[in-house]
Amino acid sequence: MRTTIFIAILWLISACQSKEIHSETQNKENTTSLIELNPKQIQTMGISLGKLEKRKVNEFVLANGMIDVPPESRAIITAKMEGFVKKCDLLVGDFVQKGQVLTILENLRLITLQEEYLNVKNQLIFLEQEFERQSRLEEAEAGTKKILQKTTADLQSAKIRLASLEKQLEFVGINPATLQARNISATFVVTAPISGYVKSVSIAKGQNVLAETVLFEIVSKEHLHIELQVFEKDITKIHKGQKVYFQSPNLGNETFEGKVFLIGQNFDTQSKTANIHVHFEEKDKPFLPGMYVNARIAVGESEFWAVPEGAIVQEGEENFIFYTTNQKHFYQTPIRIKNREASWIAIELLKEIPENALIVEKGAIYLQGAMQNEEE
Numbered sequence: 001m002r003t004t005i006f007i008a009i010l011w012l013i014s015a016c017q018s019k020e021i022h023s024e025t026q027n028k029e030n031t032t033s034l035i036e037l038n039p040k041q042i043q044t045m046g047i048s049l050g051k052l053e054k055r056k057v058n059e060f061v062l063a064n065g066m067i068d069v070p071p072e073s074r075a076i077i078t079a080k081m082e083g084f085v086k087k088c089d090l091l092v093g094d095f096v097q098k099g100q101v102l103t104i105l106e107n108l109r110l111i112t113l114q115e116e117y118l119n120v121k122n123q124l125i126f127l128e129q130e131f132e133r134q135s136r137l138e139e140a141e142a143g144t145k146k147i148l149q150k151t152t153a154d155l156q157s158a159k160i161r162l163a164s165l166e167k168q169l170e171f172v173g174i175n176p177a178t179l180q181a182r183n184i185s186a187t188f189v190v191t192a193p194i195s196g197y198v199k200s201v202s203i204a205k206g207q208n209v210l211a212e213t214v215l216f217e218i219v220s221k222e223h224l225h226i227e228l229q230v231f232e233k234d235i236t237k238i239h240k241g242q243k244v245y246f247q248s249p250n251l252g253n254e255t256f257e258g259k260v261f262l263i264g265q266n267f268d269t270q271s272k273t274a275n276i277h278v279h280f281e282e283k284d285k286p287f288l289p290g291m292y293v294n295a296r297i298a299v300g301e302s303e304f305w306a307v308p309e310g311a312i313v314q315e316g317e318e319n320f321i322f323y324t325t326n327q328k329h330f331y332q333t334p335i336r337i338k339n340r341e342a343s344w345i346a347i348e349l350l351k352e353i354p355e356n357a358l359i360v361e362k363g364a365i366y367l368q369g370a371m372q373n374e375e376e
Contacts, residue, residue: 035367052323058301060298066292082107221289246295
């Protein structure tokens with residue numbers, strides 16, 4: 001229906017006499033008179049005019065960023081020693097609990113490590129007994145001081161070696177306190193250091209992995225937040241506690257709410273931005289780390305020139321409004337959109353217009369179409 005009306009309007013305009021006007025006023029204003037209309041054409045196009053007024057509207061700072069997690073909510077799991085992958089059942093997206101076995105690795109050198117630990121442990125028992133015996137002999141002046149000194153040195157060396165082996169076993173996940181000859185094994189398990197979702201799996205069964213090889217990456221969603229980049233000109237407007245409204249292209253047009261929690265104290269000289277840390281509560285939504293977001297930070301109320309939504313037309317990436325000073329000659333002037341609130345749009349005039357100008361509040365789209373038709 002709208003298309004039919006639009007075509008009819010264009011036909012009517014082309015049938016009437018209209019022409020471009022180039023006047024001294026236009027040169028002074030640095031704008032172009034696009035079209036001359038008579039009252040009948042104005043009525044047919046449904047054009048309504050109004051005075052450009054200032055309104056108090058919420059001022060927003062626009063920013064982009066992404067959903068992220070703090071460092072303690074992200075874990076990269078590596079192999080603590082070389083080994084063959086004996087078991088690996090996890091898939092990307094699986095949820096794992098802290099302490100859950102992620103994979104089992106096998107290394108025959110682990111048998112030697114456990115064997116040495118048990119031997120040193122037994123040797124330590126003998127040396128402690130020998131130390132007590134030599135101490136009693138020394139007290140009774142039945143032994144030699146040299147033998148006691150050697151026994152003492154051997155005992156201390158054994159304690160040091162045992163402590164070192166204990167740490168090596170604990171490092172690969174083996175509990176020295178429960179290690180006995182009957183449960184020596186060539187395998188060791190790799191467990192999850194945090195609860196979260198498996199982001200990546202970098203191994204396969206049978207693969208030989210070296211020490212420090214990355215096996216998995218796990219991300220927890222418990223502390224999701226947003227990292228926004230705010231431009232230099234806007235950073236002084238940002239304060240802790242301000243409301244933030246954001247959307248993610250991945251989640252459609254739904255708007256979510258958060259608050260400014262931290263304001264970064266470092267300024268990126270390349271991007272000319274500072275980092276803003278935002279907390280939000282709606283964690284039940286399918287947010288994922290790395291999701292891109294568009295955000296508006298509410299920084300207070302300000303007075304702006306405001307026009308109805310239907311007053312603005314777009315050409316490429318630029319926005320314009322139309323005005324007239326005599327309800328006959330219509331001019332186009334560029335604007336910058338500052339904010340949208342209800343059916344009103346706050347704008348910034350990029351060029352001055354006369355004080356007595358009336359704005360085309362309704363029918364601007366038809367006026368634009370008529371202008372384009374005349375240019376053709």
